[in-house]
Amino acid sequence: MSTNTEKLEAAFVTALDIDASAVTDDLAYNSIEQWDSTAHMILIAELEDQFDVMLDTDDIIDMSSVGKAKEILGKYELSF
Amino acid sequence: MSLVSKDKAPAILITGASGGIGLATLIACLKENWHVFAACRDEKKLKETLASADISASDIEHHLTVLTYDVSDQEAVKQAFRQIQQSPFSLYGLVNNAGVMLDSMLGMTSLAQFEQQLLVNVTACFQHLQLASRLMTKQKQGSIINVSSVVGLDGASGQVAYSTSKAALLGMTKSAAKELAKLNIRVNAVAPGFIETPLTDAYQDEKRQAVLNNVGMKRAGTANEIAATIVHLLRSDSAYITGQCIRVDGLMTVA
Numbered sequence: 001m002s003t004n005t006e007k008l009e010a011a012f013v014t015a016l017d018i019d020a021s022a023v024t025d026d027l028a029y030n031s032i033e034q035w036d037s038t039a040h041m042i043l044i045a046e047l048e049d050q051f052d053v054m055l056d057t058d059d060i061i062d063m064s065s066v067g068k069a070k071e072i073l074g075k076y077e078l079s080f
Numbered sequence: 081m082s083l084v085s086k087d088k089a090p091a092i093l094i095t096g097a098s099g100g101i102g103l104a105t106l107i108a109c110l111k112e113n114w115h116v117f118a119a120c121r122d123e124k125k126l127k128e129t130l131a132s133a134d135i136s137a138s139d140i141e142h143h144l145t146v147l148t149y150d151v152s153d154q155e156a157v158k159q160a161f162r163q164i165q166q167s168p169f170s171l172y173g174l175v176n177n178a179g180v181m182l183d184s185m186l187g188m189t190s191l192a193q194f195e196q197q198l199l200v201n202v203t204a205c206f207q208h209l210q211l212a213s214r215l216m217t218k219q220k221q222g223s224i225i226n227v228s229s230v231v232g233l234d235g236a237s238g239q240v241a242y243s244t245s246k247a248a249l250l251g252m253t254k255s256a257a258k259e260l261a262k263l264n265i266r267v268n269a270v271a272p273g274f275i276e277t278p279l280t281d282a283y284q285d286e287k288r289q290a291v292l293n294n295v296g297m298k299r300a301g302t303a304n305e306i307a308a309t310i311v312h313l314l315r316s317d318s319a320y321i322t323g324q325c326i327r328v329d330g331l332m333t334v335a
Contacts, residue, residue, distance in 0.1 A: 038262055045217035054162050057210070 005080050007050040008073070012066065015043035025067035051078055087219070091115040091169035092314060095151050095208060096178030098126040100277030101227060101310075104303035105175055106130075108311045110139050115169050119147045119160060119178070151178045151204035161211040170219055173314045174212040176205040176249075177227040181279050186240045194241045201245035202252070209256055213265055222265040223314050226253050227306075230273045230327060234334040246271075250325055257323030266322035268313050273329025275301045296331025 002010070012023045016034040029035050035043075044060050047053070047069070053076045055063075063069050070080040092109050096102035097118035107130075109116045120126050123146045130140055147163065149156035164171055179201045182193055205226055216222030231239050232246025250269055257267040274280060274291050280300070283291060292298060309328050312318055 041214070041217050041263070045214060048165070048214070049218050052166070054158065054165055 004051075004073075004078050008047070008066070008069065008080065011043060011046035011050045015039055015046045023066055025070070026065065028065040029063070047073070051076065053078075088168055088170035089115055090172035091117055091145075091164070091167070092173035092175065093117040093119060093147075093164065093171060093208070093212065094175040094177060095119040095204075098122055098129065100279055101272065101275065101303045101306045102175070102177040103129060103133075104307035105177065105310050106144075107133055107135050108304070108307040109314070110135050110143050112311065112315075113139075113143065114173075114314075115143050115145070117145050117147055117160075117164055117167075117169075117171075119149060119151065121148065121150055123148045151208070152199050154207060157204070157207050157211070161215065165215060171212055171215040172219075172222055174208060174222070174224045175227065175310055175314075176208050176225065178204065179227065179245075179279075181239070182241050183238055183282070184241065185238050189241050194244075197241040197245045198248070201242070202248045205249060206252060209252065209267070213256070213260055213263075216265045217263055220264045222260075223318075224256070224265065224267045225310050225313050226250075226267070226269045227310075228253070228269045228271045228325060230271045230329045230332055231334055233271055233325070233327070236334045253325065254323050261322055266313075266319070268318075268321060268323070269325040270306060270309050270313070271325050271327045271329065272306045273301055273327070273332035275303060275306060277303055290335075294333045294335060295329070296333075299330065301328060301330055 009020055009023045013020050016039050018034050029040060044055060048055060051073060059072045063072055092114050094102055094106050094116060097106045098120035106116055106118050118126060126146060147160045149160050151157060180197065182197050184193065209224060212224060226249045228249045229246040231243040232250055235243050253267050253269040260267060274295060292300065306328050309326055
């Protein structure tokens with residue numbers, strides 16, 4: 001069974017079409033070509049699917065980096 | 081041509097499903113053998129109406145999930161979408177149909193009445209559009225239909241608040257279509273004219289005739305005629321149509 005960190009990494013890899021090695025806490029929205037506004041919505045869909053949650057819109061707006069994604073998902077009783 | 085889903089069976093969410101255009105669309109979708117999430121405020125009324133409709137009890141039992149909530153209750157809407165997300169179905173279609181119509185002249189319309197029109201006819205549709213498109217993003221497939229009105233296109237004396245809300249839906253439709261096209265999610269609107277529904281029950285005798293005189297086909301439309309257009313926009317036959325508003329009005333001129 002995958003860990004939450006592995007699931008998170010898989011969601012970013014799938015949604016942004018990037019290498020797993022690029023998924024670091026510092027990776028930020030709009031800092032790379034692949035993480036644009038459309039990819040952000042695909043990422044949200046992937047995260048919701050991976051973790052079986054429905055994110056609040058405010059959380060989607062605030063999800064500005066991988067590190068921030070972990071922090072926000074923590075509110076949904078997920079630990080990394 | 082049928083709907084296509086990669087993993088789960090596809091489903092349609094219809095708001096305002098217990099009467100008029102919503103009910104006709106619900107029945108039309110069930111006849112297509114699609115699973116329907118029917119949003120309404122009165123499940124008992126919906127089931128009683130369906131019992132006397134031209135649809136088998138088996139279809140109702142196997143293809144219908146009733147979601148009882150008020151579309152203007154934002155928390156209830158979120159809960160409804162959570163239920164859809166956790167269901168064995170994949171949301172393919174949304175019919176944003178629930179609405180309220182206020183007949184009131186500009187000078188006689190309170191701000192509270194105006195805001196109520198916007199809350200139900202615009203804000204609730206926006207929230208449904210937003211949440212539905214999120215669920216559809218995963219499978220990169222979907223069709224959303226906003227039920228507007230010819231008065232949103234043409235304006236109508238005595239319906240400033242209502243026509244404002246229905247015009248807002250058209251802007252919402254066109255903008256969302258542009259954002260979502262790359263995700264293969266289509267957004268369209270239908271603009272019904274004068275249709276025989278509970279919403280137009282108040283139009284009787286001379287008032288009704290005055291409206292019909294301005295309809296080229298000299299008759300009111302039926303809810304089934306609107307439902308047929310909505311079903312067409314849901315089907316994959318219409319896969320290349322997005323960002324459009326289709327008038328279904330028998331060539332109506334709004335006074």
